[in-house]
Amino acid sequence: MRAALAATGRVVRAETFRLLRKRRMYVLAALWWVVLPVLVLLLARVLQVTLTGSFVEGEAVSVKTLLQGLASPFGVARVGLVAPAYLSPSPYVIAVALLAAAGLGEPRTHRMWKSTLVAEPDRRAVLAGTFLTMQAFLGVLLAGAFVFGAAFGAIGTTFLPTAAEGAWGRLAGLYLLQWAHLATLLAFASLAIFVLRNVTLGVVTTFFLPPLVEGLYAVWRATAGFEPLNRFNALFQGLELQATLEAVPRWFLSNNLYLPARTSAAPLLDEVVGTLQAVGEEAGGGPGGAQIASLLGADLTLPHAGLVMAVYGAIFVTLLVVAFLRREVA
Amino acid sequence: MRGMTVLAAHALVKRYGRALAVDHVDLHAERGEIVGFLGPNGAGKTTTLRMLAGLVRPDDGRAEILGARVPGTTLRRVGTMIEEPSFYPYLSGRANLHYAATLHGGIPAGRIDEILAFVRMTHAADKRVRAYSQGMRQRLGLARALLHRPDVLLLDEPTNGLDPVGIAEIRENLRTVARGGVTILVSSHILAEIEKLVDRVVAIQDGAVRFDGPLDDLLHRVQRRTVTLRLSATDPSALRAALADDAVRGDAQRAAGADGPGADAADGDEAVRVRVAHEGVPDLLRRLLGAGVDVTEARTEGEDLEGAYLRLLEGDGPPADAGAGPDAKTESDAGRAA
Numbered sequence: 001m002r003a004a005l006a007a008t009g010r011v012v013r014a015e016t017f018r019l020l021r022k023r024r025m026y027v028l029a030a031l032w033w034v035v036l037p038v039l040v041l042l043l044a045r046v047l048q049v050t051l052t053g054s055f056v057e058g059e060a061v062s063v064k065t066l067l068q069g070l071a072s073p074f075g076v077a078r079v080g081l082v083a084p085a086y087l088s089p090s091p092y093v094i095a096v097a098l099l100a101a102a103g104l105g106e107p108r109t110h111r112m113w114k115s116t117l118v119a120e121p122d123r124r125a126v127l128a129g130t131f132l133t134m135q136a137f138l139g140v141l142l143a144g145a146f147v148f149g150a151a152f153g154a155i156g157t158t159f160l161p162t163a164a165e166g167a168w169g170r171l172a173g174l175y176l177l178q179w180a181h182l183a184t185l186l187a188f189a190s191l192a193i194f195v196l197r198n199v200t201l202g203v204v205t206t207f208f209l210p211p212l213v214e215g216l217y218a219v220w221r222a223t224a225g226f227e228p229l230n231r232f233n234a235l236f237q238g239l240e241l242q243a244t245l246e247a248v249p250r251w252f253l254s255n256n257l258y259l260p261a262r263t264s265a266a267p268l269l270d271e272v273v274g275t276l277q278a279v280g281e282e283a284g285g286g287p288g289g290a291q292i293a294s295l296l297g298a299d300l301t302l303p304h305a306g307l308v309m310a311v312y313g314a315i316f317v318t319l320l321v322v323a324f325l326r327r328e329v330a
Numbered sequence: 331m332r333g334m335t336v337l338a339a340h341a342l343v344k345r346y347g348r349a350l351a352v353d354h355v356d357l358h359a360e361r362g363e364i365v366g367f368l369g370p371n372g373a374g375k376t377t378t379l380r381m382l383a384g385l386v387r388p389d390d391g392r393a394e395i396l397g398a399r400v401p402g403t404t405l406r407r408v409g410t411m412i413e414e415p416s417f418y419p420y421l422s423g424r425a426n427l428h429y430a431a432t433l434h435g436g437i438p439a440g441r442i443d444e445i446l447a448f449v450r451m452t453h454a455a456d457k458r459v460r461a462y463s464q465g466m467r468q469r470l471g472l473a474r475a476l477l478h479r480p481d482v483l484l485l486d487e488p489t490n491g492l493d494p495v496g497i498a499e500i501r502e503n504l505r506t507v508a509r510g511g512v513t514i515l516v517s518s519h520i521l522a523e524i525e526k527l528v529d530r531v532v533a534i535q536d537g538a539v540r541f542d543g544p545l546d547d548l549l550h551r552v553q554r555r556t557v558t559l560r561l562s563a564t565d566p567s568a569l570r571a572a573l574a575d576d577a578v579r580g581d582a583q584r585a586a587g588a589d590g591p592g593a594d595a596a597d598g599d600e601a602v603r604v605r606v607a608h609e610g611v612p613d614l615l616r617r618l619l620g621a622g623v624d625v626t627e628a629r630t631e632g633e634d635l636e637g638a639y640l641r642l643l644e645g646d647g648p649p650a651d652a653g654a655g656p657d658a659k660t661e662s663d664a665g666r667a668a
Contacts, residue, residue: 006435010433017425017428017429017432018418018421021420021421022420110417111414111416112416113385114416115416117385118385118405119434120433121401121406122403328380329385330380
C-alpha cells in the first residue's frame, strides 16, 4: 500500500511537471480568471451608465441591487461559477476535455505509454496519479476563478456602487461541490479518450454524447411520449413504468452535473419555470409546471445530484480502470 | 558476476488474431552479457521485447526479469528503448529526462547532466524535442533508458537513423554500460550492425528462434555459405568443359549443389555462373588454372553477409548448414546446460 501511494505521488509530480508546461492551461486560466471578470465589470459599467436615471430604474429594477448582484466581489466570484454552467459549449466541458486530452490522450498520441509504464509498472498508480493531477488542475482553475473573481470585484468597487458583502461561505461550498461533480465528467472524458484511442473522437464524444442522448429523450417526449396509445406504450403503462420514464431527466448527466453552479441562479430558474407554466395554461394546455421543471432540471436537489454523479462516476471509473489495466501497449 | 540469469523468456507465445507473432520463444541473458536479438522485419523481435517489458501480455509462456515474473516491480530496474524512441515534443530533452527521473524517483539532480554528457547530447539538451533529428532522438532515448542505472537494457534497433560515427559511439556506450554489469538485449535486423557489439546471438524468424549461440558460431555458419561465382575466360568453351569435369569442380562445388555450367550460362555464353561453397572458391580457381583455362574474371555475385544470414534463417543454406535451425538451438542448449 505504501509503495502504491509512493508510486502515485511520483506520477502526480511528473504529470504536474508536464502539464505545467502545456500552454493550454494558461490560456484556460487567463480566459476564466481574467477575461470573464473583466467582461463582467465592463458589462456592469455599461449597465450603470445606461440604466441610472432611466425609466427602468424607477419602474422595475434597482440599478444598485443589480450591480451588487452582478459586479460586486461576491457577484463576480459567483459569475465565475455560474456562467460556465449556462454557456454552450460549457467552459466546464472544454476544460475537462482539454485536461483529459492532455492527461490520457497525449501519452498515446506521442507513444509515451511504452516508456511511462516501464518506468512505473504499477498501472493503478499511473492511472490514479494522472487522474488526481487532472482533478487538481481543475481545482486550481476553479479556485482561481473564485479568487480572481473576488479580486476583480474588489477593483470594481472603486468605480461601481458595490460592496464586498455576500454569502461567501455558501459560494465557496458550491465551488467545492461543483469541483467534485466535475470529477465524474473528467472520468467520462478520460474513458472516452482512452477507449476510443483517438483524442479528437474522445473530445467530441465528451462534448456531444450526453447532450445527444438527453436531446433525443426530449424530442421523444415532445413528439410522442405516452400520449398515443399504442402497444408499446400500453406495455410500459401496464408495467407501471410510465412514471419512471417520465422521471428520467432527473438522472441525466448534464442536469445534475451543473447543479451546484446553477443553484446560485435558482431564483431566476424558478421564474422561468413559472412563466412557461403560465404561458402554457393561457394557451389552454401544454405541459404542467412539474414537467417543465423536470425537463429543465429545476426540480433537482443537491443531495440527489450528488448521488447521481456518484453513480455515474463509479461506473465511468470502473470502466476506465478495467480498460487501462487490460490495454496492451502496441 | 556472469552466470546469473537476469532476463529470461520461457516459451513465450503471442497471437494477433490468427497470426502467430511469437512462437514459443525461449531466450535468456546473464549479468553483463550483451545478447543480439536478430531477425528480419516482422520476425517477432519487437513483440518479444514488449512482452519482456510488460507492455504486452503473452498468450502463453512467461517472461522474467531478475527472477521475478513480468509485469512486476522489477521492471523498474529495466531501461527500454522499444521501436523509435518517443518523447513529449513540446518539452526539451532535459525536461523529458526530468519527467522520466520524477517517475522513477530517487534520481540525483546531477544524473541528468551526467547522462546527457554520456550520450553526447549536452549541447542540445535545452532544445525542444520536436526540433531533434532522428539520431538525436536515438541518443536521448538511450539516455532515458540509462537514466536510473538499470540492471537490464532492452533496446530495439538503437542505432536506427544514426550515421556511422553515431553508430560507433552508441556501440562504445553500450560496451561501457555492459562492463558495469548491465545486461543488454539489443535487437536488430542487420547482422553487421551488431556483430561488433554482442557476445551472443538469438536469431528469430517467423516468430520462432532459429539460432541461439555465440556470435562466432553464427558467423562461422554464415561464412560457410554458398556463393554464385561469375567466371569469364579467354576460351569460354574450355571453361565450360573444365567445369563439367568432376575433378576440376571438386568437392566444394558439388557440396554446394551446383549442376554444372551448362544450366547457368550467361552473357551470351561469354561468362559462366556456378554455385560454389564460399571456402571452395580458391580451390576451384586453382584447379581451373591447373586445367589450362585462362580465367580472366572471377567474382561473387548477389550474396553478401546479410543475404547469407537471411538464407540461413530461412533454412536455405548448404547441407553443412542444415542444422542451423532447431539443431543449432539444441547444440546451444546443450552448451548452456554444460
